[in-house]
Amino acid sequence: MAEHTKTAAELKDEGNKFYAQKQYAEAYDKYGAAIAQDPNNAILYSNRAACSLGQQKYGLAIDDAEKATSLNPSYAKAWARLATAQDASAILAHKSAIARTGGAKAKSVPTWQKALDSLPKSGLSDAEKKQKAEYAAGLLSAQQSLPVHLKNVIGKTPWECANAMRLRRELPANSSAWVILTAAEEYNEGVRKMMMVKKLRTPQGTRMEGHLGTIAEITNGIIRDERIFHISSNDWISKFNDQVALEAQQTGAWTNGRSELVIQETPQRLRDLGWNKVRPALSTTLRCWIMRAFLEGGFRGNHALAVELLGDVLVVLDWGQRIYKDVPNEDKGAIFSHTFKRAVTCLHLDHFMQAHDDGRGPNSKFPLEDLFEEADAVLHEIEAHPSPESYPGDPGFVLAFYSYPAGHALSMKGFYHARMARRCYPDGVAAEDHLRKSANFYLEAAEKFPEDDEKHAFYLNCAVENFFMSGTEARVTLGLLKRIRLAIPKMNKIWAESAMSKQGREKIFARALETEKELLAGVASGQFTLSDKPMPNWESMKSVHPHAHAQK
Numbered sequence: 001m002a003e004h005t006k007t008a009a010e011l012k013d014e015g016n017k018f019y020a021q022k023q024y025a026e027a028y029d030k031y032g033a034a035i036a037q038d039p040n041n042a043i044l045y046s047n048r049a050a051c052s053l054g055q056q057k058y059g060l061a062i063d064d065a066e067k068a069t070s071l072n073p074s075y076a077k078a079w080a081r082l083a084t085a086q087d088a089s090a091i092l093a094h095k096s097a098i099a100r101t102g103g104a105k106a107k108s109v110p111t112w113q114k115a116l117d118s119l120p121k122s123g124l125s126d127a128e129k130k131q132k133a134e135y136a137a138g139l140l141s142a143q144q145s146l147p148v149h150l151k152n153v154i155g156k157t158p159w160e161c162a163n164a165m166r167l168r169r170e171l172p173a174n175s176s177a178w179v180i181l182t183a184a185e186e187y188n189e190g191v192r193k194m195m196m197v198k199k200l201r202t203p204q205g206t207r208m209e210g211h212l213g214t215i216a217e218i219t220n221g222i223i224r225d226e227r228i229f230h231i232s233s234n235d236w237i238s239k240f241n242d243q244v245a246l247e248a249q250q251t252g253a254w255t256n257g258r259s260e261l262v263i264q265e266t267p268q269r270l271r272d273l274g275w276n277k278v279r280p281a282l283s284t285t286l287r288c289w290i291m292r293a294f295l296e297g298g299f300r301g302n303h304a305l306a307v308e309l310l311g312d313v314l315v316v317l318d319w320g321q322r323i324y325k326d327v328p329n330e331d332k333g334a335i336f337s338h339t340f341k342r343a344v345t346c347l348h349l350d351h352f353m354q355a356h357d358d359g360r361g362p363n364s365k366f367p368l369e370d371l372f373e374e375a376d377a378v379l380h381e382i383e384a385h386p387s388p389e390s391y392p393g394d395p396g397f398v399l400a401f402y403s404y405p406a407g408h409a410l411s412m413k414g415f416y417h418a419r420m421a422r423r424c425y426p427d428g429v430a431a432e433d434h435l436r437k438s439a440n441f442y443l444e445a446a447e448k449f450p451e452d453d454e455k456h457a458f459y460l461n462c463a464v465e466n467f468f469m470s471g472t473e474a475r476v477t478l479g480l481l482k483r484i485r486l487a488i489p490k491m492n493k494i495w496a497e498s499a500m501s502k503q504g505r506e507k508i509f510a511r512a513l514e515t516e517k518e519l520l521a522g523v524a525s526g527q528f529t530l531s532d533k534p535m536p537n538w539e540s541m542k543s544v545h546p547h548a549h550a551q552k
Helices: 006-018 022-037 040-056 058-071 076-094 102-117 126-143 158-167 175-195 214-224 236-251 261-275 274-301 303-325 338-360 367-383 397-424 430-447 455-472 472-495 503-525
Strands: 199-202 205-209
Touching: 006 040, 006 214, 022 040, 022 126, 040 058, 040 076, 058 076, 076 102, 076 126, 102 126, 102 214, 102 367, 102 430, 126 236, 126 274, 158 175, 158 472, 175 214, 175 236, 175 397, 175 472, 205 236, 214 236, 214 274, 214 338, 236 274, 261 274, 261 303, 274 303, 303 338, 338 367, 338 397, 367 397, 397 455, 455 472, 472 503
Parallel strands: none
Antiparallel strands: 199 205
16 A cells, blocks of 8 residues: 555554564654654654654654644653653763753753653553653753763763772772772662563563562662762663562562561561572562662652651661571571661661751651761661771772761761751850851761762861851861862862762862962951951852752
8 A cells, every 4th residue: 555545543553563673764754654644643753753762863853852742742752752862962962071961951851841740640550650750760860960871971970980090000998989889880780780671571471581689789889879879771760660570579579568567477488488588588678668769769859758668678677687686697688787777777867857858847757856866876886886997808898888877977967956056046055056066077977988088078068167157266167178178189089070069069169268268368467367266158058969968
């Protein structure tokens, strides 16, 4: 049958068949013929845009996707294809740098948001839930300038910079590079295997095929250093969901219920099956909860749900450590180790703090007092289980699971006192006391991180900010400002292109450097002495750090 005698629907069906077989050029022609028959059909333009994406013809994809969205502004899939084309086009335009910068980023962020907004607000089908997850991943990637195609990023990420320094034999023993390097090895290997998962259709139904232990590798990387997380493809979320389905099925993980059900059923499973079967089931269950919390908090900003999920993980870990304290770790698994639980607790602290800020106030569902107590408990737990002097074969282990958690907990106590100071006004004396305590806790936190870690300089900045606000001699604040200045070049060798650097980090450090110059000039001119307590007119920086530690 000649093309001109076929209906648009027939041509579309033929195009769909070619597209399913990845014959994008043939599918493109069929959709084009269908458009000639039905020029106001948004689906046809969107489908043709998908063909252009498959052929890496991003300009054509943008043209067709824009036409589709103009014909149907509520067509979610068309908005997503437009955003994908914008991202890919941006990557080609910035081959030598991290993708999504400047104008290209500005284009894709609202487009991804429109894709999300065009989905139903409730009652989503399974397919729509999958779309929502993928669009949320695209949006977060655009917002945080995370690379969509890492092949175009050469030597810019912290782990790549760290590896380059390692190859040049430039890494000191006490360096944040060792932590992020191992985190990258674990996370990237897990993601590599995850991207290989396949969904096979058989006469008996759908079957998953892939590697087991992948979720463990991904979570191991994240709990070692959460800054390793990055999205490497637009189907990352859907692949992760497939991997979860595979591992849950193969290990017998709990797919329903919460901590109470796991605690209730584990003893009977152990009697029936033994640790060799129960260990992977428990590990997969808790690691999936951890990842869901990480993604809910990071992608959707649902920190309350993240707190709930991580709280369930901690309940099971507390119970298991207590009930099975005499069972060797080789049998019950690494999840019941002190270091694993400590890392999960730090994630819980992060999301608890952010949940508090989402609904702050004396009547918050996430009270500051609870945050302080949990942070204090982390410090006591580390003291009860001190670190080994070294960990053979893993030079970053002690930093990642002892020093960093201690620094993390101390920063939370600093955050607590900074927030409590705001509640004290107009009682200036009480507020000053809280600010001074906050500064000292932040200073202690900074000491737990190597000088080349961005958190070292950042917590020093939090400390000096609160010292300024509480009235502190210039000799103290100048000493801290000098330490920030000296740390920045070391930090930039590894962390110049970190997520924090995209969120305003450089502004606060520039402010610190300028303040140091002004104070030194003031001392030199006799405007004030080192014993005076100058207070610069600093406006606290907002949204600078993933954990928002600076006062707001």
